[in-house]
Amino acid sequence: MSHVLNLLDRILSVVEKAILSVAVALFAFMLIANVVNIVSRYVLGTAIDWVFPWSGLIFVWISFLGFFVYFRRGQDVVVDLLVRRFNAPVRILLAVVGYAVVIGMAGLIFSTIFRIIDGQRDAIQMVGLPRYSMAVPLFLSCFFIVVECLSRIGGMLTGALVPFEDDQTAAPDDPDVPAALQETVNP
Amino acid sequence: MIGFWLFVAIIGLLAIGVPVTFALATAGALGIYLAGFLDNPAIVTQQLLTGINKPALMAIPFFIFAGSVMTGTGLSSRIFSAAHSVVGHLRGGLAQVNVVSSFMFAGISGSSVADIAGIGRLSVTEMVRRGYPLPFSAGLTVVTSILGPLVPPSITLIIYAWLANESVARMFLAGAVPGVLLGLCFMIYVAYVSIRRGYPTEARQSIAIILKTLLTSLPALLVPVFILLAMVFGIATATEAGVLASAYAIVLGLFYKTVNWAMLRDALVETILVTSLVMMIIGFSQVLNWTLSIEQIPQALADLVFQYVQSRGAFMIVLIVFLLIVGCFLDVTAAMILLVPLLLPLADQYDIDRIQFGIVLSLSLLAGIATPPMGIGLYVMCGLKKIRLETLSLAVLPMLIPVVVALLVIAFVPQVTMLLPDLVMPTNR
Numbered sequence: 361m362s363h364v365l366n367l368l369d370r371i372l373s374v375v376e377k378a379i380l381s382v383a384v385a386l387f388a389f390m391l392i393a394n395v396v397n398i399v400s401r402y403v404l405g406t407a408i409d410w411v412f413p414w415s416g417l418i419f420v421w422i423s424f425l426g427f428f429v430y431f432r433r434g435q436d437v438v439v440d441l442l443v444r445r446f447n448a449p450v451r452i453l454l455a456v457v458g459y460a461v462v463i464g465m466a467g468l469i470f471s472t473i474f475r476i477i478d479g480q481r482d483a484i485q486m487v488g489l490p491r492y493s494m495a496v497p498l499f500l501s502c503f504f505i506v507v508e509c510l511s512r513i514g515g516m517l518t519g520a521l522v523p524f525e526d527d528q529t530a531a532p533d534d535p536d537v538p539a540a541l542q543e544t545v546n547p
Numbered sequence: 548m549i550g551f552w553l554f555v556a557i558i559g560l561l562a563i564g565v566p567v568t569f570a571l572a573t574a575g576a577l578g579i580y581l582a583g584f585l586d587n588p589a590i591v592t593q594q595l596l597t598g599i600n601k602p603a604l605m606a607i608p609f610f611i612f613a614g615s616v617m618t619g620t621g622l623s624s625r626i627f628s629a630a631h632s633v634v635g636h637l638r639g640g641l642a643q644v645n646v647v648s649s650f651m652f653a654g655i656s657g658s659s660v661a662d663i664a665g666i667g668r669l670s671v672t673e674m675v676r677r678g679y680p681l682p683f684s685a686g687l688t689v690v691t692s693i694l695g696p697l698v699p700p701s702i703t704l705i706i707y708a709w710l711a712n713e714s715v716a717r718m719f720l721a722g723a724v725p726g727v728l729l730g731l732c733f734m735i736y737v738a739y740v741s742i743r744r745g746y747p748t749e750a751r752q753s754i755a756i757i758l759k760t761l762l763t764s765l766p767a768l769l770v771p772v773f774i775l776l777a778m779v780f781g782i783a784t785a786t787e788a789g790v791l792a793s794a795y796a797i798v799l800g801l802f803y804k805t806v807n808w809a810m811l812r813d814a815l816v817e818t819i820l821v822t823s824l825v826m827m828i829i830g831f832s833q834v835l836n837w838t839l840s841i842e843q844i845p846q847a848l849a850d851l852v853f854q855y856v857q858s859r860g861a862f863m864i865v866l867i868v869f870l871l872i873v874g875c876f877l878d879v880t881a882a883m884i885l886l887v888p889l890l891l892p893l894a895d896q897y898d899i900d901r902i903q904f905g906i907v908l909s910l911s912l913l914a915g916i917a918t919p920p921m922g923i924g925l926y927v928m929c930g931l932k933k934i935r936l937e938t939l940s941l942a943v944l945p946m947l948i949p950v951v952v953a954l955l956v957i958a959f960v961p962q963v964t965m966l967l968p969d970l971v972m973p974t975n976r
Contacts, residue, residue: 380816380819383819383823384812384815384816384819387608387612387815387818387819388815390608391609391612391790391793394609394786394787394790395790395793395794398783398787398790398791412602415602415605415786416600416602416605419602419604419605419608420596420599420600422608422819422822422823423599423822423823423826423827423830424599424823425819425823426819426820426822426823426824427568427823427827429819429820429823430820430823430824431566433820435820435824436566436567436568436569436824437566437567437568437824437878437923438564438565438566438567439561439562439564439567439920440564441919441920441936442562442563442564442920443562443563443564454563454564455564457563458560458563458564458565458566461560461565461569461573462565462566462569464573465569465572465573465576466569468576468588468591469591469592469595471588472588472589472591472592475589475592476589476592476593476596479589479593494596494600495592495596498592498595498596523564524564
């Protein structure tokens with residue numbers, strides 16, 4: 361069982377890195393394109409038409425791509441003040457309930473994939489891609505979030521993972537954790 | 548009644564440790580079910596897409612990136628030195644430096660967590676070394692981080708401007724004077740506590756040293772001015788101002804010779820993760836809002852409030868108390884997305900300018916950064932300095948007095964908020 365979970369974790373780790381790399385590349389492209397557009401408009405007097413609509417699409421894509429990554433890294437905002445006061449079995453029970461909620465929601469969104477594709481076939485103006493293409497990274501993230509939750513439930517049931525430990529809250533001491541990761545709460 | 552059950556669902560899910568985005572999503576889906584739309588779950592995805600596909604919010608990742616790059620270029624120590632040279636000689640010198648450096652840093656990062664993890668960490672270490680108690684030092688750093696999202700550039704204010712259909716530039720201008728006011732309130736509080744407890748002062752610096760330290764941090768301190776000017780004079784939209792700030796941050800890093808690939812990569816990763824988190828909260832809140840609108844809950848709330856609250860002043864007091872409580876339990880972005888559509892019609896009815904209302908609403912909710920159980924500032928500080936949450940929460944409690952005082956002044960003296968926007972960017976209203 362633990363062998364399967366380790367393998368699954370390695371696969372998810374590769375997926376996480378791949379998704380993050382794509383999102384980073386997209387944002388870097390969006391930044392450079394916008395800088396070039398501003399320079400072009402003020403220096404050459406010509407705006408580059410496609411920059412704004414493509415930036416809008418990339419903005420949606422990076423939001424959805426980051427969804428799986430921040431979930432896997434445990435960087436969503438979690439209030440564990442109450443839960444941490446319980447003993448390990450109760451914490452595991454609550455964590456399983458929590459992951460079941462997440463699986464339910466992510467699964468619900470994933471299940472709407474065909475309805476969204478059917479209903480949003482018109483093209484995005486000045487981009488040309490069908491409107492449903494905006495949601496593709498969302499479905500991708502939801503799928504991997506479900507797999508991640510199943511993997512974590514498996515980890516807890518085999519005793520490899522204890523949920524809501526102290527070090528699972530914000531850990532900005534860790535130099536690998538970027539500074540403003542809990543930012544949502546305060547943009 | 549549906550509104551009540553949705554609120555119970557959110558609090559219940561948060562209490563058992565469900566991540567905030569999924570707590571909002573589940574409550575939204577529950578609302579859709581209770582409203583009788585069970586046969587069409589695609590509404591959830593459609594509303595999520597609607598909530599995220601907002602070009603007006605495209606400035607967010609650029610400002611996050613700019614703040615992240617500028618933090619990575621080692622500006623914290625330069626700003627701390629500048630603040631130290633200017634206010635270090637006052638009573639409670641390092642505590643005053645903590646307040647002033649938070650204010651200066653706010654114009655760069657626009658984020659309370661970046662403030663705590665960046666310059667806040669430095670402030671607490673120096674204060675404890677100088678003999679200040681850890682709970683006081685850590686608590687002060689947490690409450691002063693509220694300045695981050697109030698002083699421009701601010702992601703909180705960008706989101707409000709979008710929700711209230713207001714100009715981002717006017718919102719940024721509106722945040723400046725309240726930011727200074729809140730900083731002054733903190734400084735008066737620190738002076739009072741320092742005199743009572745006998746906290747030390749630092750040596751007064753010569754004019755030459757003050758000028759030198761200010762000069763080294765000047766390129767960073769000019770960022771908010773630079774952003775505001777670009778937007779106010781129509782040189783750039785909010786998104787373009789974010790793009791320019793990002794480019795400027797990289798140039799600044801090259802100037803300080805502190806920019807490198809690893810730092811840029813970290814800044815890019817941070818931008819993706821933070822943007823995604825903010826946008827998913829906005830998106831899932833949109834799902835919840837859809838149900839609230841279908842059920843006409845804003846109108847029901849307005850009718851209820853008008854029944855009991857007759858005057859504008861009473862409304863402001865009720866509003867502040869309500870928002871301070873909500874801020875304890877809900878994340879600022881989520882609370883804003885849920886509450887602005889509910890409360891804006893009320894503000895209009897009481898003839899409160901939407902700009903002033905936005906600042907009151909933002910500051911009230913931002914106080915939640917420093918209050919349990921959702922006070923993210925407390926959690927970050929606990930992680931940084933290994934201090935107990937209960938100890939820190941108790942230390943922070945009296946420090947919220949300056950926040951309440953500033954809030955009351957902002958609420959009852961509209962000029963504090965409206966002076967700059969009306970002076971620089973007057974409208975015909």
